[in-house]
Amino acid sequence: MIGSDVVIVFVSLFIVFIGLGFYGKYWRRGDLNHVHEWSLAGRKLGTTLVFFLIGADLYTAYSFVAIPSGVFAKGSLYFFAIPYVMLTFAVALVTMPKFWTLSREKGYITASDFVKDKFNSRTLAIMIAITGIVAELPYIALQIVGMQSVLTVMLAGYTNSQMVQEISLLIAFVILAAFTYTSGLRGATLTAIFKDVLVWVTVIVVIIAVPISIGGFGNAFKAANSSYVTLPENLVPAYATLILGSALALYLYPHAINGVLSAQSAQKLRNSTALLPLYGIGLAVLALMGILVYGVPDAMKFLSGFPESSRGILVVPSLILYSLPGWFSGVALLGIFVGGLVPAAIMAMAQANLLTRNIIKEIKPNLSDKSEIKITKVSSTVFKFVALGFVFSVPATYAISLQLLGGILIVQILPAVLFGLYTKSLRKMPLIIGLLVGIISGILMVETANSFGPLTSSLLKTMFGPIYIAVISLGINLAISFGGSAIQKKIDSRKQVVD
Amino acid sequence: MLIFLPPSFKMDMHSKARYVILALLVLIPSFVNLWVPIYNRDSPELFGLPFFYWFQTFWLVACTGFYFAYAKLVEKKP
Numbered sequence: 001m002i003g004s005d006v007v008i009v010f011v012s013l014f015i016v017f018i019g020l021g022f023y024g025k026y027w028r029r030g031d032l033n034h035v036h037e038w039s040l041a042g043r044k045l046g047t048t049l050v051f052f053l054i055g056a057d058l059y060t061a062y063s064f065v066a067i068p069s070g071v072f073a074k075g076s077l078y079f080f081a082i083p084y085v086m087l088t089f090a091v092a093l094v095t096m097p098k099f100w101t102l103s104r105e106k107g108y109i110t111a112s113d114f115v116k117d118k119f120n121s122r123t124l125a126i127m128i129a130i131t132g133i134v135a136e137l138p139y140i141a142l143q144i145v146g147m148q149s150v151l152t153v154m155l156a157g158y159t160n161s162q163m164v165q166e167i168s169l170l171i172a173f174v175i176l177a178a179f180t181y182t183s184g185l186r187g188a189t190l191t192a193i194f195k196d197v198l199v200w201v202t203v204i205v206v207i208i209a210v211p212i213s214i215g216g217f218g219n220a221f222k223a224a225n226s227s228y229v230t231l232p233e234n235l236v237p238a239y240a241t242l243i244l245g246s247a248l249a250l251y252l253y254p255h256a257i258n259g260v261l262s263a264q265s266a267q268k269l270r271n272s273t274a275l276l277p278l279y280g281i282g283l284a285v286l287a288l289m290g291i292l293v294y295g296v297p298d299a300m301k302f303l304s305g306f307p308e309s310s311r312g313i314l315v316v317p318s319l320i321l322y323s324l325p326g327w328f329s330g331v332a333l334l335g336i337f338v339g340g341l342v343p344a345a346i347m348a349m350a351q352a353n354l355l356t357r358n359i360i361k362e363i364k365p366n367l368s369d370k371s372e373i374k375i376t377k378v379s380s381t382v383f384k385f386v387a388l389g390f391v392f393s394v395p396a397t398y399a400i401s402l403q404l405l406g407g408i409l410i411v412q413i414l415p416a417v418l419f420g421l422y423t424k425s426l427r428k429m430p431l432i433i434g435l436l437v438g439i440i441s442g443i444l445m446v447e448t449a450n451s452f453g454p455l456t457s458s459l460l461k462t463m464f465g466p467i468y469i470a471v472i473s474l475g476i477n478l479a480i481s482f483g484g485s486a487i488q489k490k491i492d493s494r495k496q497v498v499d
Numbered sequence: 500m501l502i503f504l505p506p507s508f509k510m511d512m513h514s515k516a517r518y519v520i521l522a523l524l525v526l527i528p529s530f531v532n533l534w535v536p537i538y539n540r541d542s543p544e545l546f547g548l549p550f551f552y553w554f555q556t557f558w559l560v561a562c563t564g565f566y567f568a569y570a571k572l573v574e575k576k577p
Contacts, residue, residue, distance in 0.1 A: 218547030
């Protein structure tokens with residue numbers, strides 16, 4: 001059981017967090033009755049703020065839970081998150097400033113806005129919006145799993161811990177919903193900075209204190225499996241394709257696009273994107289915690305009290321609790337807790353934008369500004385609670401697997417969104433078919449790879465070794481989109497000759 | 500020799516070189532990241548950390564250097 005020092009620090013910092021969230025409304029004041037003011041903070045964020053905001057998209061429960069959990073259970077394979085982060089910023093550095101410039105000129109708020117305008121297709125735009133909303137849901141659910149893991153570790157040993165945990169989560173979400181409703185992206189940006197300070201302090205303390213207390217990294221590696229030291233030869237194709245597929249997917253998520261568009265200028269966006277790999281250092285430390293924990297006997301003993309499948313998600317909070325002083329654990333655990341809360345807010349906001357602008361407005365085009373913002377705010381609240389309900393009803397390990405599926409889905413909008421920025425040769429029909437076939441083939445391959453049972457793997461065994469399914473299904477999608485467009489062009493030009 | 504060429508051609512040479520440099524600043528780090536055998540080894544260790552882990556962490560800093568050079572070069576219009 002934990003001491004009261006942990007709880008006191010945790011709760012008082014959470015109160016500061018709430019204060020910042022509500023204060024966001026008054027920060028860099030704008031008319032929050034406009035969608036771009038509420039959800040893009042008026043497109044006024046400079047290099048540093050965009051750095052923190054997009055960094056918040058990166059330092060999510062994905063880094064606190066999914067990656068350390070994978071490293072803990074499977075070893076070096078899950079360290080792919082580090083090169084993935086580097087590659088994703090290369091992609092963003094080249095493509096996103098162009099997207100920003102176009103969006104500023106034409107007033108886009110979502111990727112779907114761009115696609116509708118570029119390809120003159122409502123169907124394709126609506127499909128892209130739906131893909132974004134669906135792919136984002138398990139990502140939000142993962143954030144909640146991260147928050148849950150903190151509460152599980154803090155409440156372990158108390159009676160009624162399950163009920164207390166669910167009530168705490170519910171309270172946290174009501175507060176979150178309240179301040180995103182009133183403050184929009186401004187509230188999220190301010191709390192993102194607060195969260196990042198806590199997380200960075202935690203990461204620095206852990207990477208110095210833990211190796212010293214266990215007598216060096218070497219001992220942790222000795223205690224772990226010997227296959228953790230390097231990547232087993234047969235997993236090299238998996239590692240490379242996980243890097244590639246995830247790197248291509250990240251900036252297609254609605255919340256990442258939202259962050260990009262809140263930048264003040266294309267150059268400021270470029271500068272902050274260039275600096276973002278530095279964020280990955282923290283991610284590397286968090287990933288290493290999946291191995292460091294093997295060198296901390298108390299934490300391992302604590303973990304052994306849980307079923308094997310749920311140990312992974314508890315690695316980071318229990319390592320913190322069993323290797324750092326109590327008051328400091330309070331700081332670190334709150335950092336992880338709000339590290340799930342802030343991204344969840346940004347993600348739900350991005351989903352709400354898609355729903356209102358690209359689905360509801362397509363059906364009811366004469367929506368007034370006032371009702372548009374109203375629907376956006378309300379639906380962002382609804383999405384949060386949908387994700388919460390999802391986490392309460394399915395086991396945590398299952399939520400992580402679904403996030404893998406989210407990546408496979410979102411990467412299918414790449415041909416229209418990223419290639420659409422550069423080439424004139426793509427047509428709407430092949431893009432629609434490519435998107436559908438990409439999604440269906442992706443889901444089928446995931447089901448095959450897991451023998452139609454619970455989802456645990458996103459790798460398909462091929463003649464080249466295991467390959468990340470997102471890459472294969474994207475390949476199929478690209479072939480259809482480009483091949484189909486070329487054929488259509490030929491048919492069109494022949495028709496012209498006949499005419 | 501260059502002075503005998505028309506001024507527009509000189510500009511072209513300059514902007515071509517600029518494009519090549521920009522491309523390399525993004526492609527070199529990406530190649531290293533994707534070519535896993537480059538860093539998939541255990542020694543030399545650093546503070547007991549196998550090469551595989553510390554190299555990729557160090558490479559984050561190097562990448563930032565490459566990317567920042569890219570951002571600054573784009574900003575400096577020819």
